Amino acid sequence: MNFKLNIKAETDRINFGDSSALVKFFIDSSKVGTLLDGFYKSLNFSLSKIQRKSFLDKKADELVYYSEKGEPSILFLKKIKIDEDFTPDFFRNYFAGLVPSLKKKHLNSVHVILPVYSRFKDYFETETYFVQTMIEGVLLGNYTFDNYKSEKEKIEKLDFVFHYSDKKLLANAIDNSQKIIDSVYFTRDLVNEPAITLTPMELASRAKKELKRFGVAVKVFDKKELERRKMNAILAVGGASANPPCMIVAHYKPKLKPKRKIALVGKGVTYDSGGLSIKPTAGMLEMKADMAGGGVVLGIIRTAALLKLPVEIIGVVPAVENMIGSNSFKPGDVIKASSGKTFEVKDTDAEGRVVLADALHFASQQNPDEIIDFATLTGACAVALGLFTAGLFTSNEKLAEDLTNSGSKTFERIWRLPFWKEFSSLIKSDIADVSNLGPRWGGAITAGKFLEHFVDKKIPWAHLDIAGPSIKHESTNYTKNFDTGFGVRLVTDYLINKVS
Numbered sequence: 001m002n003f004k005l006n007i008k009a010e011t012d013r014i015n016f017g018d019s020s021a022l023v024k025f026f027i028d029s030s031k032v033g034t035l036l037d038g039f040y041k042s043l044n045f046s047l048s049k050i051q052r053k054s055f056l057d058k059k060a061d062e063l064v065y066y067s068e069k070g071e072p073s074i075l076f077l078k079k080i081k082i083d084e085d086f087t088p089d090f091f092r093n094y095f096a097g098l099v100p101s102l103k104k105k106h107l108n109s110v111h112v113i114l115p116v117y118s119r120f121k122d123y124f125e126t127e128t129y130f131v132q133t134m135i136e137g138v139l140l141g142n143y144t145f146d147n148y149k150s151e152k153e154k155i156e157k158l159d160f161v162f163h164y165s166d167k168k169l170l171a172n173a174i175d176n177s178q179k180i181i182d183s184v185y186f187t188r189d190l191v192n193e194p195a196i197t198l199t200p201m202e203l204a205s206r207a208k209k210e211l212k213r214f215g216v217a218v219k220v221f222d223k224k225e226l227e228r229r230k231m232n233a234i235l236a237v238g239g240a241s242a243n244p245p246c247m248i249v250a251h252y253k254p255k256l257k258p259k260r261k262i263a264l265v266g267k268g269v270t271y272d273s274g275g276l277s278i279k280p281t282a283g284m285l286e287m288k289a290d291m292a293g294g295g296v297v298l299g300i301i302r303t304a305a306l307l308k309l310p311v312e313i314i315g316v317v318p319a320v321e322n323m324i325g326s327n328s329f330k331p332g333d334v335i336k337a338s339s340g341k342t343f344e345v346k347d348t349d350a351e352g353r354v355v356l357a358d359a360l361h362f363a364s365q366q367n368p369d370e371i372i373d374f375a376t377l378t379g380a381c382a383v384a385l386g387l388f389t390a391g392l393f394t395s396n397e398k399l400a401e402d403l404t405n406s407g408s409k410t411f412e413r414i415w416r417l418p419f420w421k422e423f424s425s426l427i428k429s430d431i432a433d434v435s436n437l438g439p440r441w442g443g444a445i446t447a448g449k450f451l452e453h454f455v456d457k458k459i460p461w462a463h464l465d466i467a468g469p470s471i472k473h474e475s476t477n478y479t480k481n482f483d484t485g486f487g488v489r490l491v492t493d494y495l496i497n498k499v500s
């Protein structure tokens with residue numbers, strides 16, 4: 001946390017107080033000069049010719065102005081070009097960049113004058129969501145992970161005051177954003193936590209502690225219980241670690257009669273060394289984040305409970321550390337998963353699909369209306385789609401359409417890859433029902449095809465490969481410094497649509 005934020009809704013005249021900043025947007029048009037002059041006049045400020053000219057320059061898009069007399073003491077003026085480059089992420093990304101830049105400026109308050117919705121109708125489904133993207137940006141930009149810094153920066157208080165004509169709508173957007181982004185924080189804290197601390201059992205105890213607060217029941221299947229349930233796939237991957245494996249089952253049952261029952265399954269590999277098919281050093285660096293799928297599932301359930309969504313959710317997270325030891329599973333091993341299907345281990349670094357085999361079978365047995373799984377499953381997916389896009393694999397048109405729409409809206413974007421049955425023949429095994437490794441080509445798809453073996457065919461199912469967007473990357477101001485929590489905003493939107 002950079003600041004202790006207090007986000008407020010206002011309509012009235014701005015009461016600046018001491019040490020304040022003002023954020024104002026100008027939609028780019030021939031009128032910007034006149035609007036700018038009028039704005040400065042209203043504040044009794046004067047703009048030098050050079051400053052004016054440079055802001056009006058075609059290439060310029062912002063001006064930071066330090067006032068010499070009175071409040072606000074800093075102005076952040078931002079030009080918006082509504083053209084082919086404008087995206088629904090504009091405001092989220094802008095505010096996520098602004099917040100950290102306010103550090104050490106010793107401000108008490110930041111006032112934001114919102115632009116009118118009518119100009120942005122084509123980009124935001126609702127007026128509330130238009131406003132919500134700005135507040136999400138402020139909150140996402142305020143995220144830090146500094147638990148292990150000896151010298152902590154002092155956390156200052158900062159009022160963030162949004163000014164908009166419809167105060168009720170504004171208050172609603174603030175409330176939604178806070179609930180959702182709080183859960184994104186929860187997920188991000190789990191994903192950013194080093195594996196030395198976040199062992200499988202630690203993940204389970206954090207899930208319990210956090211979700212219990214919201215009335216979500218959390219069960220943890222320990223090693224003994226996994227053995228009893230013949231979850232040999234999870235046991236195989238977790239076998240070599242001193243930190244025993246487990247499976248987390250979180251159950252959110254709404255007070256109101258649920259409209260749907262959804263199973264969410266997330267890969268919870270708290271560390272992926274590759275096992276005996278060991279990774280090179282560079283490939284291991286980010287592998288504390290290999291439980292991001294599990295973290296996202298827990299974050300989504302937290303939001304659903306907080307928003308009291310009328311949907312029953314069963315979250316299933318197989319949690320293991322993929323390590324090396326005398327109990328390692330080995331290339332050449334044949335393992336019988338809890339469903340009774342056998343698979344041949346050809347590569348111990350393809351461990352995500354293995355632990356998901358038992359988890360997807362368990363999820364299928366709960367008779368949900370649909371199953372969605374999340375996994376940092378393959379580097380191949382990030383090679384295909386780039387770092388900021390998740391891969392979507394499903395044979396269900398409705399799931400594909402709804403998830404893709406929520407992805408575009410929340411800007412946690414996903415892209416569907418082919419999932420034809422021909423890909424299944426690429427993971428045949430001579431000695432078992434299926435192999436855990438396909439050829440190099442189409443690696444993200446064959447990984448998905450392996451999972452398909454363990455899902456009940458009657459249940460609509462989608463698999464999201466989040467290997468790229470879960471891990472920090474440069475594409476936006478809110479993804480570049482810390483692992484991202486990708487998927488919480490996306491699926492929260494999907495669930496809200498599903499039940500409304």
Ligand code: BES
Nearest residue numbers: 347349350351352376377378379380467
């Ligand atoms: N956890 C990795 C995938 C991964 C790679 C996630 C990079 C995030 C960033 C997964 O378990 C893995 O190692 N996959 C292998 C599969 C291969 C052995 C078929 C891969 O992608 O190379």
Ligand code: ZN
Nearest residue numbers: 272349350351
């Ligand atoms: Zn791996």
Ligand code: ZN
Nearest residue numbers: 269272290352
């Ligand atoms: Zn992995």
